[in-house]
Amino acid sequence: MQQLSVRHLLGIKEITPQDIQLIFETADQFKEVLNRPIKKVPSLRDVTIANVFFENSTRTKLSFELAEKRLSADVINFSASGSSVKKGETLLDTVNNILSMKVDMIVMRHSSPGAPHFLSRKIQANIVNAGDGTHEHPTQALLDSFSIRQKLGEVAGKKIAIIGDITHSRVALSNIFALQMQGAEVAVCGPPTLLPKHIGDLGVKIFWNVREALQWCDVANVLRIQLERQQGKLFPSLREYALYFGINKKMLDELDKEIVLMHPGPINRGVELTSDAADSHHSIILDQVENGVAIRMAVLYLLASKG
Amino acid sequence: MQQLSVRHLLGIKEITPQDIQLIFETADQFKEVLNRPIKKVPSLRDVTIANVFFENSTRTKLSFELAEKRLSADVINFSASGSSVKKGETLLDTVNNILSMKVDMIVMRHSSPGAPHFLSRKIQANIVNAGDGTHEHPTQALLDSFSIRQKLGEVAGKKIAIIGDITHSRVALSNIFALQMQGAEVAVCGPPTLLPKHIGDLGVKIFWNVREALQWCDVANVLRIQLERQQGKLFPSLREYALYFGINKKMLDELDKEIVLMHPGPINRGVELTSDAADSHHSIILDQVENGVAIRMAVLYLLASKG
Amino acid sequence: MQQLSVRHLLGIKEITPQDIQLIFETADQFKEVLNRPIKKVPSLRDVTIANVFFENSTRTKLSFELAEKRLSADVINFSASGSSVKKGETLLDTVNNILSMKVDMIVMRHSSPGAPHFLSRKIQANIVNAGDGTHEHPTQALLDSFSIRQKLGEVAGKKIAIIGDITHSRVALSNIFALQMQGAEVAVCGPPTLLPKHIGDLGVKIFWNVREALQWCDVANVLRIQLERQQGKLFPSLREYALYFGINKKMLDELDKEIVLMHPGPINRGVELTSDAADSHHSIILDQVENGVAIRMAVLYLLASKG
Structure with missing residues (x-):
């Protein structure tokens, strides 16, 4: 039997294109x-x-459950x-x-970037990172790529625009790593305040205009505006964000090509997407959710067989 | 095999007397x-x-679990x-x-009347309404009728008084529908501020005096005073409510007939019921709880076989 | 098959040395x-x-789960x-x-001392006390003794010092009962404000100096400073507590004998224990956790066979 190159799924950065391929083929069977x-x-x-x-x-x-x-x-x-964490216990003790x-296995979400990486050096059980702060969310990126592959046949050679709040998004970072590893071209698009300063160093195109991004891409992966993460007034108002970066069905229909619309959820309807866009034939948002279970089954199964 | 007339259990209003009969016979077996x-x-x-x-x-x-x-x-x-609902996701998206x-099936409680009905028009899975706002709570009404049938042989022809806060109670409304459908006579009893204005239109008798209601009925179904739902000072104080509408064992013992005491729980001991009444031989309160599991097994089983 | 002398595990006080022996032998098998x-x-x-x-x-x-x-x-x-308890329901009704x-069985934790004892007189199901206020926590005491037995061969004749906040600790009380019943000598050690006034009546030695306690004992069971239970400023500061009663690795290494270090968790690293002590070869803290599952399996199994 083929095996993953890793004992943990900490991030996309830690795995290989062959690992992604193996996860996808295993997920096909679980689907x-x-x-x-x-x-x-x-x-x-x-x-x-x-x-x-x-x-x-x-x-x-x-x-995951x-x-x-x-x-x-x-x-x-x-x-x-309501746990001992609140009583001041350290992560490692918990x-x-x-x-x-x-x-045998730990699926972990933690607000600190690197928390699962730290743990992986200390414990024996397999660890799956289910999101570490604003760092990585590898199973989300895998299910996103898997959904693109299912819709368009393959990921290689496709153009994917990730649109919205890139700075606060672990989904964005994991997606960039995963898509590039599979030979896709990646762009990010958003207001300058929501794009990390050195994002260009990752080899992604940058758009400040959402219509130009849509014109360029085969797939638009629209991120959620995470209100709960934004203390600093990074844009004037939700209404203004929706006006300049929100996507509606008309914008998608008027393109002279097919486009695939994705969103990791939960959607702020009327902010980053209008309802008619989210529910249109362009959208594969619910396929993403469905594929999520198959991808997570594949990851858990493959890691377990690494003992 | 006999089947229900519906794919969802949204409310008693949507089902037939034959459905109720089928649910009871199935529940007998699960009991x-x-x-x-x-x-x-x-x-x-x-x-x-x-x-x-x-x-x-x-x-x-x-x-249900x-x-x-x-x-x-x-x-x-x-x-x-702690869910995405708090992040502003719509009910339908969730x-x-x-x-x-x-x-395959959704058991749903929601604070908005009609929420499960709305969903049933949009999704494929079977839906069981486990309480929608102040509207219906059909499995509670079914287990109440089932408990009366178990205690008194049948529901038809029996006189049931529902006592307490009728306005804020989904239990009351579902019970009225279910009992009338089975040929029982129904009365409501409570202070005028806790009875809906047009409750008489449902064909129920009205009592403002709890002793008269007890004199009239075979079964007293005493509702909980839902403190958490009453912002508007609908009665002067709990002490006063207990004085005028509370039921104690002496009141039940002094009746020149058998009476059955019910309560959907949780009981406010000393408010709507004294402890000696709740724990008396008149009470079938714990039978209601026991029957609840069998009724819910029957509902889930019958709906599942409707695919 | 051998049986316990009780139908419930309410506290160590209610069981016999033979019961403890039977639980240990059963736990050996589950381990x-x-x-x-x-x-x-x-x-x-x-x-x-x-x-x-x-x-x-x-x-x-x-x-337990x-x-x-x-x-x-x-x-x-x-x-x-989020339960009916908050709606004012009594414990017995719940x-x-x-x-x-x-x-068939109830595992219960409650903030009121005696709550499971009260219930045991009212209901048929077997009850396991998982902690009642500051009273008893019998499975913790059993797993502590079981861990000592595993490490040192037997409990009888050993000297155990329980160090820290004795007053607010159900772990301390259950441990004193369990250890004495098995023929161990027990001491308590802590600042006078954290030792119950009449603790000497239980036949335990008292130390106010942690170095003297360590010098005396074979096993140091160090309790957590439960910040959440101390409204009354029972010691000046955590820093001061750590200074006078905290234990570090050097203190343990310098003893002219083997010592076993225990802690029921969660640890306040830097308060009652330094990290180098908690992680030293003296510590059997993680063995305690592992043994907890086996002990609880044994208790549940043995009680279930009492019907």
């Missing part, structure tokens, strides 16, 4: 399973997985609210405690 | 299961059910606190996301 | 199970256990936050409701 009446496989029976979420999450946690249950794993959930209870 | 040493059946193996609670609940959620597990379903829980992960 | 690739046994299949936590907890709840799942029990979780849903 078939998910479309059967019996959606479960016994692959991870007797494997215990702890979902350790130091930051709130709904869709990512639900997606479903993936784990479809694989017949034993699942335990640990969330920071995780070591969980591991002492004989847990 | 037997629950009294065996092995309390589980494989009926919903490979069916995934999401409990989507936008409003807090303990007993209803626990009862147990019903689902007894049926061997795969269960995922989604609660609004539910579509959950469904994209290949969920 | 073997936990070290196999297949960590599950079907012992409690078709037994439903409710974890009813009126107080927040992470590690204890996780440990894992123990239950390893035994193949059906598990339901009930936590006070638990009776849960039991009416056909639950």
Whole structure:
């Protein structure tokens, strides 16, 4: 059996194009399973997985939990609210405690960039990064690429524009790494205040005008304006953001080509996307959610077989 | 096999007397299961059910969760606190996301009347309304009728008084629909400020005096005074409410007939019921809780077989 | 098969030395199970256990939940936050409701000392006390003794010093009972403001100087300074506490004997223990966590067989 080059999925940066290929082929098989009446496989029976979420999450946690249950794993959930974390325990102590209870894999979300990388040097269990601060969110990038591959046949040679708040987005960074590794061209687009200063160093094109970005790309991956992360008044108002960077169906229909619209969710309808755009035939937003379960099954399955 | 006339359980208003009959007969069988040493059946193996609670609940959620597990379903829980709902996502987006992960049934509680009805026009999965605002709470009404039937042999021809805060109660409305559909006579009783203005239009008797209501009825279904729903000072004080509408054991013992005491819980002991009444031989309050699991198993089982 | 002398595990005070022995021998067997690739046994299949936590907890709840799942029990979780408890329901009503849903065992944490004892006189299901206020925490004491037995061969004749906040600690009280019952000598050590006035009546030695306590004992069980329980300024500052009662590796290394270091977690690193002490070869802190799952499996298994 083919194997991943890594024992953990910390970030896209740490894996190879061959790893991505293997994950996609494994996910293809699990997608078939998910479309059967019996959606479960016994692959991870007797494997215990702890979902350790130091930051709130709904869709990512639900997606991992479903993936784990479809694989017949034993699942335990640990969330920071009401936990010993609030009592001042260190991250390493918390995780070591969980591991002492004989847990095989850790799926972790943490607000500090690098938290899962730090842990991976200290503990034996496999770690899957489910988002570390504004750093990486590798399973999101994998499911995004997988969805593009499903829609357009392949990722190589395609032009993808990531539009919105690039600075605060772990989704953006992981996507840039994943797409470039697969031979796609990547651009970012947003108001200058939401683009990191040195983003050009990553080899991405930069657009400040959303219509130009749409004209250029095959796929528009529109990010959520994360209101909760923006203390600093990085744009005048939501209304103004929607006016200059919001995308509606008319803008997509008027392009003289096919375009694929993506969004990692949850959508602020009327801000970064209008409802008619989000629900249009251009959109593969719900396919992304569906593919998320298959991708996470593939990642968990492949890491488990690395022991 | 007999089937329900509906694909969703949105409210009692949407179902027929035959549906109620079928649910009761199915619940009879599940009650037997629950009294065996092995309390589980494989009926919903490979069916995934999401409990989507936008409003807090303990007993209803626990009862559904147990019903689902007894049926061997795969269960995922989604609660609004700490979820993308707080990030401004629409109800339809949230539910579509959950469904994209290949969920077969949705059990939903929501603070807006009509929320599950709205969803049922948009999505494919079966929906069970576990309470929508002050509108309906159909499984509660079904388990209430089922408990009366168990205690008194049948519901038809019986006189049921619903006592307390009728205006803010989805339990009252669903009970009125269910009881009348089965041929019972229904009265409501409470202070005028807690009775809806046009409640008489539903064909119910009205009592403002609790002793007269008790004199009239075979079954007193006493509702909880929902402190958390009453901003508007609808009665002077809890002490005064207890004095005029509270029920104690002596009042029940002094009746020259048998009477059955019900309460959907949680009880405010000393407000709508004294402890000696709640714990008396008149009370079937804990039978209601027990029957709740069997009724919910029956509903989930019958809806699942409608695909 | 041997049986416990009790139907509930309310506290160490209610059980016998033979019970402790039986629990340890059963835990020995479950520890073997936990070290196999297949960590599950079907012992409690078709037994439903409710974890009813009126107080927040992470590690204890996780440990019980894992123990239950390893035994193949059906598990339901009930936590006070967002529950009917907040709506003013009594403890007995809440638990009776849960039991009416056909639950076989209750694992309960409650802030009131004696809460599980009160319940045990009212209900049929087996109860495990997972901590009642500042009173008892019997499974913690059992796993502590079990860890000492594993490390030192036996508990009888050993000298154990419990160091820190004795007044607010249910761990201390349960440990004193358990250790004395097994023939160990027990001392407590802490600032006078954190030692109960009549603690000497329990037959324990008292130290006000931590170096003297360490000199005396074979095992130092260091308690957490529970900041959240101390309104009354019982010591001047954390820094001062660390200075006079904190333990570092050097203090342990300089003893002219072997010493075993324990802590029930979560550790305040830098307060009651320095990091170099907690992570030293003296420490069996993570063994305690590991043993917790085996001990809880043993307790649940043995109580279930008492019906």
